Amino acid sequence: MANLSVNIGGLELQNPVMTASGTFGYGEEFTPFIDINRLGAYIIKGTTLNPRQGNDYPRMVETPAGMLNAVGLQNKGVDYFIEHIYPRIKDYKSHLIVNVSGANVDDYAETARRLHPLDGVKAIEVNISCPNVKEGGMAFGTTTSGAAAVTKAVREAYPGKTLIVKLSPNVTSIADIARAVEAEGADSVSLINTLMGMSIDVEKRRPHLSTVTGGLSGPAVRPVAVRMVWQVAKAVKIPVVGLGGIMNGRDAIEFMLAGARAIEIGTANFVDPAVTMKVIDYMEDYCQRHGISDINEIVGCI
Amino acid sequence: MKQVKDFIIIDNCKIGEAYCKMRLAPADGSILPEMLPGQFVEVAVETPGVLLRRPISINDVDRQANILTLLVRNAGRGTSALIDMKAGERLNLLLPLGNGFSTEAPAGARLILIGGGVGVAPLLYLGKVLKEKGFEPEFLLGARTVADLLSLDDFKAVGKVHVCTEDGSEGVKGFVTAHPCLSEKATRYYCCGPAPMMKAVAKVARQNGVDCEVSLENMMACGLGACLCCVEKTVKGNVCVCTEGPVFNINELTWE
Ligand SMILES: Cc1cc2nc3c(=O)[nH]c(=O)nc-3n(C[C@H](O)[C@H](O)[C@H](O)COP(=O)(O)OP(=O)(O)OC[C@H]3O[C@@H](n4cnc5c(N)ncnc54)[C@H](O)[C@@H]3O)c2cc1C
Ligand SMILES: Cc1cc2nc3c(=O)[nH]c(=O)nc-3n(C[C@H](O)[C@H](O)[C@H](O)COP(=O)(O)O)c2cc1C
Ligand code: FES
Numbered sequence: 207m208a209n210l211s212v213n214i215g216g217l218e219l220q221n222p223v224m225t226a227s228g229t230f231g232y233g234e235e236f237t238p239f240i241d242i243n244r245l246g247a248y249i250i251k252g253t254t255l256n257p258r259q260g261n262d263y264p265r266m267v268e269t270p271a272g273m274l275n276a277v278g279l280q281n282k283g284v285d286y287f288i289e290h291i292y293p294r295i296k297d298y299k300s301h302l303i304v305n306v307s308g309a310n311v312d313d314y315a316e317t318a319r320r321l322h323p324l325d326g327v328k329a330i331e332v333n334i335s336c337p338n339v340k341e342g343g344m345a346f347g348t349t350t351s352g353a354a355a356v357t358k359a360v361r362e363a364y365p366g367k368t369l370i371v372k373l374s375p376n377v378t379s380i381a382d383i384a385r386a387v388e389a390e391g392a393d394s395v396s397l398i399n400t401l402m403g404m405s406i407d408v409e410k411r412r413p414h415l416s417t418v419t420g421g422l423s424g425p426a427v428r429p430v431a432v433r434m435v436w437q438v439a440k441a442v443k444i445p446v447v448g449l450g451g452i453m454n455g456r457d458a459i460e461f462m463l464a465g466a467r468a469i470e471i472g473t474a475n476f477v478d479p480a481v482t483m484k485v486i487d488y489m490e491d492y493c494q495r496h497g498i499s500d501i502n503e504i505v506g507c508i
Numbered sequence: 509m510k511q512v513k514d515f516i517i518i519d520n521c522k523i524g525e526a527y528c529k530m531r532l533a534p535a536d537g538s539i540l541p542e543m544l545p546g547q548f549v550e551v552a553v554e555t556p557g558v559l560l561r562r563p564i565s566i567n568d569v570d571r572q573a574n575i576l577t578l579l580v581r582n583a584g585r586g587t588s589a590l591i592d593m594k595a596g597e598r599l600n601l602l603l604p605l606g607n608g609f610s611t612e613a614p615a616g617a618r619l620i621l622i623g624g625g626v627g628v629a630p631l632l633y634l635g636k637v638l639k640e641k642g643f644e645p646e647f648l649l650g651a652r653t654v655a656d657l658l659s660l661d662d663f664k665a666v667g668k669v670h671v672c673t674e675d676g677s678e679g680v681k682g683f684v685t686a687h688p689c690l691s692e693k694a695t696r697y698y699c700c701g702p703a704p705m706m707k708a709v710a711k712v713a714r715q716n717g718v719d720c721e722v723s724l725e726n727m728m729a730c731g732l733g734a735c736l737c738c739v740e741k742t743v744k745g746n747v748c749v750c751t752e753g754p755v756f757n758i759n760e761l762t763w764e
Binding site: 228 | 559733
């Protein structure tokens, strides 16, 4: 059987398949359908320093080959997570990665600092790209200086463990942002977060989402995501994690060919809660069919 | 336990132009999982232009025949594709989801099941379970016009049926809240239908001091409590309708 293990900025994954933050809850929601132990890693809900109620309903609408969401980082805050949720989910064989968001640089750094001592949290993924909260998130991800500032502060607060920075596609040059966070010590970059979009109910003459605009995900964004992964993989030396519209094993391989060392599966979990297992199986099968002994061979071969 | 399962369509009967009643059996011949009245399924609709699963209430469960029934209204691309499906075709369901109605009540309780439009769907199975538990459930069913009153005979087989139509083509003319059966004493109302109707029923329940449960139809993506898209504001803050609902006691909601 081919080697599927990959290394993401010092973190060894048994295979390249991870779950995308905000689409996989805390993992527990999916235990009736999959064996979490088989995942490369599971990235959980966006976590902030203080509790957040999120945006008003309606928060989602289906769009052609995708969906718009405006959840707005609803979560109970990092302390609640550490006390009540972490103990329940820390013991899977696969790696637990926490996705971190903040309204300002200090919030990001403090959240990272509180997660740092937890042995069961193997890495954090810093979301500098959420389009759904007014006061922050994407503001940092859309300028090189903002992205660099957050990365620098989190790097100091989170030394010696794997730091992944999740990039926004809502920029003119994602490669520039990637270089900026690499320079500040990010171990890896993941991309893409959702593309900012909008949809209107023409009968009611009002937007479908309470926030008017929202984040587009699903197959609709895939070609954009593949292109960005390809550009970023050429621009940086750190490993790239690819995501955006991966619905099956074929799509996952496409991202790896474009330069992704690992991949994340998001919206597809809503369509088929067992999709992650099928993607792992597909990778094994793909390697066998193509006579590949190590999946790392195909990364970035385009 | 929640599961993803293939079903075979036993038959799919059109009711008028806009509705269908679809009977399904597990494709692998296995026994149907435990399902509570008020729970729902998420249907994978394999038709171009539909990505996410569609939430549909459990309309009826026939344990003896091992058949699950769904009642579907044409609301768009996904539901119209379901209406066009034929006997023998396969359908993939995620089930059972959500919490369900409470079926405990004092002996002799007067329980009124109030449905509007396709919101009558979950009330049939609820009525059957209540009847099995020794209650005599009554139905109050409302629709715009007589053609939108769905499966009346199924309901009549379970309990007394009161009818309202907005145009007066059948039963009492007007909204369900105008029906005289609500002015008599009752123990609990169960209500499923369009939001304005449920809010109006909730108001009557408060006025009459009657316990009241409503089933919400918020827009859903995952159905599993993972995406937080389906939230409703409650006295406990935003909660997921797909896991903590779809049934709520009106005291939990922040409705006026
Ligand atoms: C818990 C629950 C139980 C339900 N039970 C039933 C049932 O038993 N029978 C039935 O016919 N319908 C039921 N619905 C509503 C049904 O899910 C929607 O009508 C369906 O998802 C619309 O899909 P579509 O592809 O046909 O429409 P689309 O083309 O996606 O949209 C058409 C219109 O339908 C509305 N819509 C889309 N999704 C939903 C939704 N989740 N809830 C309400 N409106 C929606 C949209 O606002 C849009 O205006 C239920 C919904 C929920 C949440
Ligand atoms: C409902 C929903 C909630 C999300 N929440 C988060 C989040 O909290 N943090 C984050 O970094 N990304 C979040 N995302 C973005 C996804 O992780 C992912 O980047 C995006 O959906 C693209 O991948 P996909 O097309 O495979 O879903 C969310 C996406 C969706 C659909
Ligand atoms: S639909 Fe995803 S949490 Fe309810």
